Amino acid sequence: MTIEIPELCLVVLIGPAGAGKSTFAAARFKPTEVVSSDACRALVADDEDDQSATPAAFEVLHLIASLRLRRRKLTVVDAVNARPGDRRPLLELAGERDCAVVAVVLDLPGSLCVERDRARSGRTVGSKVIETQRAAIARSLSDLRDEGFAAVHVLRSPEEVDAAKVRRVPLPVNRRWDRGPFDVIGPVRGRVEALAALLDRLGYPAAGAHPAGRRAVFLGDLGDAPAVQVVSGLVAAGAALAVRGDGDEELAERLPEPDAGFLRGLPSHLVLARGDLVAVHAGIRTDLQGRDSPRVTEFCLRAEPGWAAAYRGRALVVHGHAPGPCPRWVGRTAGIDVEGQLTALRYPERELVSVSGDY
Incomplete structure (x- = not known):
């Protein structure tokens, strides 16, 4: 699959823990283009696993994304983004910057996500949290276009993820x-x-x-x-x-x-x-x-x-x-x-x- 994205847009990664969002982003975008909720959590708390820092971390994430879009810089948000309420602030800030928003959904099997989560060093989220995240994504997957996403790309297997290529398309203007x-x-x-x-x-x-x-x-x-x-x-x-x-x-x-x-x-x-x-x-x-x-x-x-x-x-x-x-x-x-x-x-x-x- 070739995922076409406008040269100036906000790319929102959607997927449960263990889906491989960070790996997907690192292989296809510059490090400076990716704004990760884990990295923002580390910025405000010196520990990306400190869940008490999550609200502040997302304040930082939204600020960085907004400032990058103002400077006409493509921006990728690496977070679970499972619920409409998680995604709404991203859609709003992109609208304020007159930029399209593209969703890339990593809808991989739950068993694979749990297996990857268990193999992580440090904090794991567990199978119950992963299934809750997957269920929330599944409930709203068909409504992503109605939320305001200009395009939605869904990858459902590791093979599809590995084969996916990103092509940046110039804006018509x-x-x-x-x-x-x-x-x-x-x-x-x-x-x-x-x-x-x-x-x-x-x-x-x-x-x-x-x-x-x-x-x-x-x-x-x-x-x-x-x-x-x-x-x-x-x-x-x-x-x-x-x-x-x-x-x-x-x-x-x-x-x-x-x-x-x-x-x-x-x-x-x-x-x-x-x-x-x-x-x-x-x-x-x-x-x-x-x-x-x-x-x-x-x-x-x-x-x-x-x-x-x-x-x-x-x-x-x-x-x-x-x-x-x-x-x-x-x-x-x-x-x-x-x-x-x-x-x-x-x-x-x-x-x-x-x-x-x-x-």
Whole structure:
């Protein structure tokens, strides 16, 4: 089995004592990525077997996990996590950091867990505790997705555990490695003739691919089926990228497949050029860049008043959403939704190119 996990997420290991959670984590993750309840117990009590230190140990565990996620560091929680109440704080702190949570359940036979527990040096938990833990996990196993886990992977035998591989998958919003150059194009809103004229001025041939390797980046609100088909064709040809606009949600409800699926699959924003450029429909704060959650998507589609004036990030944020009489440069943000025009910003040149385009 290959377990795919987002490059930025909280991985929650679930399994009774003796299931091999620590061994599984040590073989697949960096030591610094794993936050163990036993290690946190040792931190606060100098003894990982001191059960009286468990509440304080989990305070430390939750704090470390939260701080790592804030710094965009994948984090693995190594604890029994048998009950919904044990897992709820982890789901909540990941939600506060706009990170997905992935469950990896080691549902191994009870007899094997008891055998491993007895073979341990030092403190053992005993067969009764292990069976209680296994029963609690079994009761809630089918409800893990409803608790809020983005994915659930269950390993039921030592062979499955040994064969399991972890593959880290880039978030759809993360294209930092893509250096461009780019032509960021404002909301099309169904103006396919203006789009054709703008692409021609930017040097894109009818076939799509730019001779200089440039790529168009569309800021959402495509407007109608013909525009969706033009943009999706460019994306399929590798000549363009696109983000979702607030109008694309309603448009997707009216369109047949595959156009509707194309719109629904668009990311909320794109982080490009080593993090120096962010393309987004309406706007985005620094702390939300490179994260992917419903809260991030909502901000990207509609933003909030005054976000651009308050923005102090390193990346240049290019956005659309609110048409104005001219392009608007506010700090390190560029609004290219212009009344009566379809406008592109060439990056890294930071040159504006416009054509007439009423809608």
